[in-house]
Amino acid sequence: MTKNKATLIAIVAVIGATTIPMAIALNRARHYALDWETDRAVMYAREILRRTDTTAEQVGAAIRKIRADTSADPCSASRLSLMRKLDLTSTYIQAIGHVANGRLDCSSLGFPPEQLNLGPVDATTPRGVKVRTNVEFPFAKGQKFLVVEIHDYAAVVHKALPLDIATPERGTARASFATVDYNPLGTSGPVTRSWFDSVRTKQEARFVDGDNIVAVVRSTRFPTGAVVSVPLRYATERVNMIARWLIPLALVAGLGIAAAVIFLARSRLGLPGILKSALRHNEFFVLYQPVVDLKTNKWVGAEALIRWRRPTGEMMRPDTFIPVAEETGLIQRITHRVVEIVECDARKLFAAHPSFHVAINLSPVDLHSHETVAMVKKIAATLPRASVNLMVEATERGFVNPEIAGDVLKEIRALGIRVAIDDFGTGYSSLSHLQSLHLDVLKIAKAFVDTIDTDSATSQVVWHITDMSKGLGLTMVAEGVETQEQANSLRDHGVQFAQGWLFAKPMTLDELITALNERERKAA
Ligand code: G
Ligand code: G
Ligand code: MN
Numbered sequence: 001m002t003k004n005k006a007t008l009i010a011i012v013a014v015i016g017a018t019t020i021p022m023a024i025a026l027n028r029a030r031h032y033a034l035d036w037e038t039d040r041a042v043m044y045a046r047e048i049l050r051r052t053d054t055t056a057e058q059v060g061a062a063i064r065k066i067r068a069d070t071s072a073d074p075c076s077a078s079r080l081s082l083m084r085k086l087d088l089t090s091t092y093i094q095a096i097g098h099v100a101n102g103r104l105d106c107s108s109l110g111f112p113p114e115q116l117n118l119g120p121v122d123a124t125t126p127r128g129v130k131v132r133t134n135v136e137f138p139f140a141k142g143q144k145f146l147v148v149e150i151h152d153y154a155a156v157v158h159k160a161l162p163l164d165i166a167t168p169e170r171g172t173a174r175a176s177f178a179t180v181d182y183n184p185l186g187t188s189g190p191v192t193r194s195w196f197d198s199v200r201t202k203q204e205a206r207f208v209d210g211d212n213i214v215a216v217v218r219s220t221r222f223p224t225g226a227v228v229s230v231p232l233r234y235a236t237e238r239v240n241m242i243a244r245w246l247i248p249l250a251l252v253a254g255l256g257i258a259a260a261v262i263f264l265a266r267s268r269l270g271l272p273g274i275l276k277s278a279l280r281h282n283e284f285f286v287l288y289q290p291v292v293d294l295k296t297n298k299w300v301g302a303e304a305l306i307r308w309r310r311p312t313g314e315m316m317r318p319d320t321f322i323p324v325a326e327e328t329g330l331i332q333r334i335t336h337r338v339v340e341i342v343e344c345d346a347r348k349l350f351a352a353h354p355s356f357h358v359a360i361n362l363s364p365v366d367l368h369s370h371e372t373v374a375m376v377k378k379i380a381a382t383l384p385r386a387s388v389n390l391m392v393e394a395t396e397r398g399f400v401n402p403e404i405a406g407d408v409l410k411e412i413r414a415l416g417i418r419v420a421i422d423d424f425g426t427g428y429s430s431l432s433h434l435q436s437l438h439l440d441v442l443k444i445a446k447a448f449v450d451t452i453d454t455d456s457a458t459s460q461v462v463w464h465i466t467d468m469s470k471g472l473g474l475t476m477v478a479e480g481v482e483t484q485e486q487a488n489s490l491r492d493h494g495v496q497f498a499q500g501w502l503f504a505k506p507m508t509l510d511e512l513i514t515a516l517n518e519r520e521r522k523a524a
Helices: 003-068 077-089 193-199 233-280 318-327 331-352 371-382 396-400 402-414 431-436 461-471 484-492 509-523
Strands: 093-100 103-107 130-135 145-150 153-158 173-178 183-188 204-209 212-218 224-231 284-293 299-309 357-362 390-395 418-424 441-444 475-478
Touching: 003 077, 003 093, 003 145, 003 153, 003 173, 003 204, 003 212, 003 224, 003 233, 077 093, 077 103, 130 183, 193 204, 193 212, 193 224, 224 233, 233 318, 233 331, 284 331, 284 357, 284 509, 299 318, 299 331, 299 509, 318 331, 331 357, 331 371, 331 509, 357 418, 371 390, 371 402, 390 396, 390 402, 396 402, 396 418, 402 418, 402 431, 441 461
Parallel strands: 299 357, 357 390, 390 418, 418 441, 441 475
Antiparallel strands: 093 103, 093 153, 130 145, 145 153, 173 183, 173 224, 204 212, 212 224, 284 299
16 A cells, blocks of 8 residues: 555545535534424414414404394494403404494494494405405504404404514514415515415425525414414524534544544554564564475475564564565565575584575565575575575465566576475466476475365365376475374375474474484484
């Protein structure tokens, strides 16, 4: 992973981690705020309708009471006193009177009939209730009243009264209207007539029209409806309020995630740095795993296996750092370090055991560089019997580019040093490589050894490998041998050598020399 890529991932992660949840949250908040404000508008409209309904109820009840009087004269003294009493006791009725020739000829008001002209009827309900919506009286100039007439008796109602509800939102508009003709009965503030139409086919409507949240309700008992509009900005302000704490919170969360992502990216990017420092501080060492002759049980050689102990005491497995070293071009320096260590160990080892050998692992990168040849040449020069004492192992993965890899191996062989193909069968090299490359040894991967004497589907593959290897005249070393049965089967199939925990685990140079001396003493 490159630094640019990591930065890009971090940026994308931060943008994603902050903006996506924030956008979702703000969108939800917008919905909730709108719902909340709309609910309030509906509540206001219902309150206006309740007051309108109460007005209608009071008018109906009052006129019923007056008509219950049995006197012949509609303007009898007993009726007039009843009118005054009802006027005084009902909360929404301003006055009550009798209608004759378009005027109140007697009423709870003390004015003469000439001053109580009602004017033309604006609407008549199916039940015969006549409604006048804009009645003006000379004694109350500038005020318009609603007059509801039933069976020649009429109630004068103050239009603003049902609309006069308290709302914390300023700038609300209200109206009550008749569903006979969908004309307003009373309005307060800018109300659009078309809003009334929204309840022609239903009981209640709520919607946004321009800058307004609108709620419209229709009475189930009277031919009336009510409208309230609340400026949309109340909902927007609520969202802005949420956004004011949500955005900083999301930014903090995003920065936290960014820090985490960058930290993770750094720690991955940092491994090459740590590897370089490990090379400088000699944190690598080598363990040797003996190679055993399957016929004689003699230890004939050993594979050098790198180990890394961090200053913290932590052991790093080659499986984790070798791939990183290969990716970042540090593997050649690591191979070089192994060669240095082996060179240093060689004198002590080969002085006492001159026909013993040590195998060094070469990585695919090493196989594609001619510097490797120079390196092997240099160590070979220090060894009295290099062609006996030294061997290199190249993993199958190394033959991606068989021409170049082949050249490097050919030059190493030209020095008289044996070459092994490691982990054979686990990579993707083809059998044709085996013929074209000049090899001495084939190392059978542990994966195949594990299948010996099992009923696994691939348990025969190992014997195809041994047959082919014999055909090519290669010496075989089986890896990861753990049981005597595996060792016996391998020996019976002509495999000459083996490594594995059955014989010995990887060990230090001193342990190896001690063990070799001990075995020679016993054999003697
Ligand atoms: O030693 P084991 O002990 O865990 O080795 C794990 C893997 O690391 C094996 O595939 C082995 O071949 C590889 N390995 C061990 N030492 C070296 C080394 O010095 N160079 C390279 N390239 N691979 C090594
Ligand atoms: O790929 P290469 O052969 O270089 O790696 C050998 C690896 O196998 C090392 O990690 C070594 O410690 C491990 N190893 C060697 N012998 C045995 C064995 O008998 N059993 C198991 N499980 N691992 C082994
Ligand atoms: Mn190996």
